[in-house]
Amino acid sequence: MKIEVYSPTIRRKEMDAVLTAMVEDKIGPGDRTRLLIQIAREYIHFDYAIALRSPAIALHLALKALNPQPGQGIIISALSPGYYSVVIEDMGLRPLYCDVSPSFPCMSRETIEQLIKETGNETTACCIVLHHTLGYIPDTGSISELGLPVIEDISHSYGVLSDEDGTTGGPATSEKSTEPGELFPKERPQGVFTILGLEERDVLTSGGGALLCAMNRRGSAVLRNYGELPPEYRLPDVNAAMAIVQFKEAKRNQEKRREFARVYTQSSLRTHHKRFVPLEDGDYNNYAFSLVLETGFKDVLAYARKKEIVIESAFEQTVQAQAASDTGNRNAVSAQRDYNHCPAAYSLSLRTVLFPLYPRLGVQEVERVSKLIMTLP
DSSP, rough: OOSSSSSOOHHHHHHHHHHEEEEEEEESSSHHHHHHHHHHHHHHOEEEEEEOOHHHHHHHHHHHHTTOTTOEEEEEETSSBHHHHHHHHHHTTTEEEEOOTTTTTHHHTTHHHHHHHTTTSSSOEEEEEEOOGGOOOOOHHHHTTSSEEOOOOOOTTOOBBOOTTBBBOOSSOOOOSSSOOOOTTTTTSSSSEEEEETTTTSSSSSSEEEEEESSSSSHHHHHHHGOOOOTTBBBBHHHHHHHHHHHHHHHHHHHHHHHHHHHHHHHHTSOOOOOOOOTTTTOOOOOOOOOOOOOOOHHHHHHHHHHOOOOHHHHHHHHHHHHHTTTTTTTHHHHHHHHOOOHHHHHHHHHHHEOOOTTTTOHHHHHHHHHHTTTTO
């Protein structure tokens, strides 16, 4: 039986919660959406948040709240989600594409400084949108020292588990957890605004949507201006019902991911392909299991197909991939022109592969994927 590369973790609890909302005719924005924000605050410790229908709306409002001037630049990774460039250009702003490290899929302070040096006075940067690509967490503290406002996207990195000694890796301050196994305990992202996507392939899903969070009082004061958006912008109760259960089940799902990833890691040690490593001693939420191939992607894809296991390019939904595949699109043409200084991102986009890793996998399925990784050409 074929093993898919991805499957959302929807169990009976999520189904019952959604069905209850439907039976009660509570499907538009309402009490469940407000409850979702209350519950999310216990985990992410934001000052204020809005539940929205999509991450694209969340990014638009976060940028709007920073009051950029027409034509200003927004620094994003070349491996950011494809919708980033669409939102930025539709706002009359310019995406400034930043390279990543050859061994780490996120922007760093060094790559951002290099970008600023190369662009010079051509485009004044307004802010940095820092995507936690594949769940890996960049050095937000160091990047924040550059003096530009930071918008963090933790859609893939939510749920970093504490280590046994009680410390926690993640987009957080230096405070420590007092209870091993908590999710973002007493800690929170460092950006002015934080986006937590709730789309199908995010760590938590509501079937679609996002939370836009202000992490301090200053950001909260600005974001409250958008607190009474029309219902067409806000997350419906039927989606919020699913997201509430996802928050409550996150620790259980995270432990499953960690368990499976340990098996895959042992298998990967017997190959010549490489893995990304979290910065310093930071933990990883095992959003995905990826390998940077030393051989051709087509050979590995064909081998996996014979084993009835689906794998895919890790960055096929990024602005980099869109630029490479659609030269007729106006956003893609702009991206192509600016990608000359992103060789590491380009290389990784051609060689990084995702393997099935999600909590609903069975023991036999994990063994099959593990054997595939171990015997890759």
